[in-house]
Amino acid sequence: MSSTAVCELCAGPPVAGHNFCEGCGRDLRGDADRWWRSSTAGPDPCPGCGGTEYSPDGYCEACGRRRNAGQDHVELAIGGIAAVTDKGRHKQRNEDAVAIGRVGDATIAVVCDGVSTSIRADEASHAGVDAAIAALGTALSGGEPPAQAIVAGTRAAAEAVARLATPETVASPPSCTFVAAVVTDSEVVVGWVGDSRAYWLADQPAESRRLTIDDSLAGQLAAAGVATEAGEGRDPRLTALARWLGADAEDTEPRIASFQPTGPGRVLVCSDGLHRYLSDPAKLAVTAPGAPADTARALNQLSLDAGGADNIAIAILPFPPVSPADPPVTAEEPTE
Amino acid sequence: MTQPSFEIEVHHNEYLPQGGQIVDAIITVSASGAGLPSAADGAVSTAEVIMVDCSGSMGYPITKLTEATRATQTAIDTLREGVPFAVVAGTHNAYLIYPPGGQIRMVPVNQRTRAEAKAAVSRLRADGGTAMSRWLDLANRLFASQPADIKHAILLTDGKNESESPADLDRVLGECEGRFICDSRGIGQGWIAEELMKISSTLLGAADGLEDPAELPAAFRAMTETAMGKAAADVALRIWTPASAKIRFLKQAFPQVEDLTGRRVEVSPRVGDYPTGAWGAESRDYHLSVEVSPAAIGDELLAARVSLVSHDQKLAERLVLAKWTDDVALSTRINPQVAHYTGQEEMAALLRDGVAAMQAGDDATATAKLGRARKIALESGHTDTAKLVERVAEVVDEPTGTIRLKKKEDVDSGIEEIIKVRSVKTTRVKRQVE
Numbered sequence: 216m217s218s219t220a221v222c223e224l225c226a227g228p229p230v231a232g233h234n235f236c237e238g239c240g241r242d243l244r245g246d247a248d249r250w251w252r253s254s255t256a257g258p259d260p261c262p263g264c265g266g267t268e269y270s271p272d273g274y275c276e277a278c279g280r281r282r283n284a285g286q287d288h289v290e291l292a293i294g295g296i297a298a299v300t301d302k303g304r305h306k307q308r309n310e311d312a313v314a315i316g317r318v319g320d321a322t323i324a325v326v327c328d329g330v331s332t333s334i335r336a337d338e339a340s341h342a343g344v345d346a347a348i349a350a351l352g353t354a355l356s357g358g359e360p361p362a363q364a365i366v367a368g369t370r371a372a373a374e375a376v377a378r379l380a381t382p383e384t385v386a387s388p389p390s391c392t393f394v395a396a397v398v399t400d401s402e403v404v405v406g407w408v409g410d411s412r413a414y415w416l417a418d419q420p421a422e423s424r425r426l427t428i429d430d431s432l433a434g435q436l437a438a439a440g441v442a443t444e445a446g447e448g449r450d451p452r453l454t455a456l457a458r459w460l461g462a463d464a465e466d467t468e469p470r471i472a473s474f475q476p477t478g479p480g481r482v483l484v485c486s487d488g489l490h491r492y493l494s495d496p497a498k499l500a501v502t503a504p505g506a507p508a509d510t511a512r513a514l515n516q517l518s519l520d521a522g523g524a525d526n527i528a529i530a531i532l533p534f535p536p537v538s539p540a541d542p543p544v545t546a547e548e549p550t551e
Numbered sequence: 552m553t554q555p556s557f558e559i560e561v562h563h564n565e566y567l568p569q570g571g572q573i574v575d576a577i578i579t580v581s582a583s584g585a586g587l588p589s590a591a592d593g594a595v596s597t598a599e600v601i602m603v604d605c606s607g608s609m610g611y612p613i614t615k616l617t618e619a620t621r622a623t624q625t626a627i628d629t630l631r632e633g634v635p636f637a638v639v640a641g642t643h644n645a646y647l648i649y650p651p652g653g654q655i656r657m658v659p660v661n662q663r664t665r666a667e668a669k670a671a672v673s674r675l676r677a678d679g680g681t682a683m684s685r686w687l688d689l690a691n692r693l694f695a696s697q698p699a700d701i702k703h704a705i706l707l708t709d710g711k712n713e714s715e716s717p718a719d720l721d722r723v724l725g726e727c728e729g730r731f732i733c734d735s736r737g738i739g740q741g742w743i744a745e746e747l748m749k750i751s752s753t754l755l756g757a758a759d760g761l762e763d764p765a766e767l768p769a770a771f772r773a774m775t776e777t778a779m780g781k782a783a784a785d786v787a788l789r790i791w792t793p794a795s796a797k798i799r800f801l802k803q804a805f806p807q808v809e810d811l812t813g814r815r816v817e818v819s820p821r822v823g824d825y826p827t828g829a830w831g832a833e834s835r836d837y838h839l840s841v842e843v844s845p846a847a848i849g850d851e852l853l854a855a856r857v858s859l860v861s862h863d864q865k866l867a868e869r870l871v872l873a874k875w876t877d878d879v880a881l882s883t884r885i886n887p888q889v890a891h892y893t894g895q896e897e898m899a900a901l902l903r904d905g906v907a908a909m910q911a912g913d914d915a916t917a918t919a920k921l922g923r924a925r926k927i928a929l930e931s932g933h934t935d936t937a938k939l940v941e942r943v944a945e946v947v948d949e950p951t952g953t954i955r956l957k958k959k960e961d962v963d964s965g966i967e968e969i970i971k972v973r974s975v976k977t978t979r980v981k982r983q984v985e
């Protein structure tokens with residue numbers, strides 16, 4: 216399907232018959248009537264041979280090269296919220312994924328971080344965000360409260376990720392972390408499995424705080440007020456993931472947290488590609504003020520400048536949700 | 552026809568170093584016993600032809616003919632009720648000794664035909680030469696009238712195919728290929744391993760030699776029972792490889808080495824089928840070696856997609872992946888299965904070449920090759936093969952594996968052919984605790 220949509224990100228001119236923005240390369244197909252965006256790659260030509268046919272398991276039918284589920288750098292914007300994901304400086308592919316969307320007045324963001332020791336982790340994270348945001352948005356537009364919608368989204372992601380397990384991946388099936396946030400005009404609700412995080416970045420920086428507790432020993436200890444040694448020398452068992460999504464995962468129900476902000480601010484949803492370098496809520500809040508897209512870009516650049524050791528995924532959701540330039544759409548077809 | 556359930560396992564080190572191009576994998580294919588519809592249930596139909604050498608030499612000593620007669624009768628007893636069958640006596644010509652009447656036909660097994668066939672077999676006489684292409688051609692014509700899923704033949708000989716040219720045998724083998732399966736057995740001292748191996752290799756069966764004619768009835772029973780237990784016919788390994796890749800070789804590696812590389816039937820530019828014949832409840836290993844174009848560190852390639860097909864129906868599928876890494880600890884890992892079968896393939900070649908050198912009078916080459924073969928055999932737990940080598944050579948120094956060839960008069964005649972025909976038999980690697 217060709218598109219004549221103008222790219223929201225770079226405002227590049229549409230080229231009839233092209234599926235990707237000539238300016239920034241993003242997928243323009245179906246954007247006009249879709250209420251969410253994700254960093255999942257479109258069916259790009261194979262980087263190995265230019266072929267366009269892929270087997271269902273993601274290998275180029277001509278040269279056999281595995282396609283990446285994600286892309287090296289993606290910037291997304293919809294309904295007044297923005298997201299950036301980046302491969303970083305040292306990883307061979309981007310195993311972080313992010314999806315953002317807007318249903319009615321509620322804004323949604325989902326970040327999944329592929330577990331690097333699992334096989335085809337990029338497939339896990341991208342399948343995770345896509346399944347989660349679709350299910351979450353559908354639940355919200357069906358009238359479910361945010362917390363239930365997040366549970367529905369997490370379960371959809373857990374199933375989608377578990378389905379990726381194949382005989383070839385039995386040693387360590389595709390796995391990822393999960394964090395989702397729903398922002399309405401009265402509350403912020405987050406749900407997570409693993410160590411990807413959500414932060415409240417208040418316009419009054421001192422009121423900023425972390426909304427999630429890492430599913431790791433260090434995370435649990437910190438939540439209980441026990442400080443653990445940070446940095447390079449820390450015992451790896453402390454930060455080992457206790458929960459994740461994947462065929463070999465046991466507990467995939469999300470932990471849920473919610474609160475009613477007393478003033479304006481932004482919700483940051485991110486992977487450890489950012490919070491490994493900057494994790495203090497107040498510092499995060501003052502580091503990158505501005506429009507959501509600017510904040511997301513700035514925090515991404517900060518992570519890259521600090522070393523870019525891991526993939527990065529960042530989503531910024533203003534509170535209260537701002538009225539975007541384009542009218543909000545529902546999960547159903549627009550009425551107009 | 553109901554298919555048994557097949558399973559494919561892939562054993563390999565998927566990590567390649569920078570610039571690495573060779574992907575070696577052992578593909579284990581198993582047809583599961585649980586719920587396997589066996590031929591005994593009538594799920595698949597079978598037809599059987601037994602070819603018995605009746606050349607003049609079968610009468611010297613007479614035990615060869617009497618045991619061959621008993622073996623054929625045992626095989627007839629082992630055939631399942633209703634299975635069409637025929638018995639061919641082979642000399643420089645071929646005679647259909649059962650069913651009688653001079654027509655090219657087969658009859659189903661029942662009480663009466665069993666008795667008649669056994670009686671006909673008991674009247675076999677040894678007289679004449681050896682022209683195996685005539686025997687195979689008659690078997691081929693007999694099978695041609697049969698709609699059976701699995702057409703299985705047994706060929707027994709005690710001699711060299713001397714009443715015709717090798718080209719005659721090649722031509723008829725070409726005609727028979729894909730039409731029926733043939734197991735072959737040699738007895739006595741006059742048969743040639745290469746001839747039987749060529750027949751069984753082309754016709755997807757197994758060749759072997761028996762030292763003592765008294766072993767024949769049991770061998771015939773085993774072959775017939777195996778044939779009756781086959782539940783899937785015309786199974787092929789279908790291999791997809793990327794556009795720029797090349798299949799260096801595909802060999803069956805267990806239970807015996809069989810090079811299938813040249814047997815490829817092109818399905819499409821990147822897909823080829825390799826025939827594997829009929830399957831019962833059994834497991835076989837294949838060694839696939841693919842040369843791929845190198846990619847960047849971190850890239851992942853589907854080096855081969857291996858599936859099992861029968862009449863274009865896919866029975867199982869697995870992927871052979873390759874990943875390029877700069878982690879030397881990963882890329883230098885040697886897969887124990889690949890290492891084991893690489894050794895078994897080397898052992899088979901050493902045994903074959905060693906015996907050939909021995910027969911050509913090149914004792915130095917024979918000693919070196921057979922000594923090395925024996926060492927690999929011992930290291931891989933293949934004691935039967937080590938013992939066979941010890942039939943033609945004495946161990947001079949066990950730690951170094953040095954051997955010395957025995958004097959000609961101390962070597963049992965015919966043992967060289969047994970070593971050659973069994974050189975391709977392999978053992979399986981002992982399961983690693985992972």
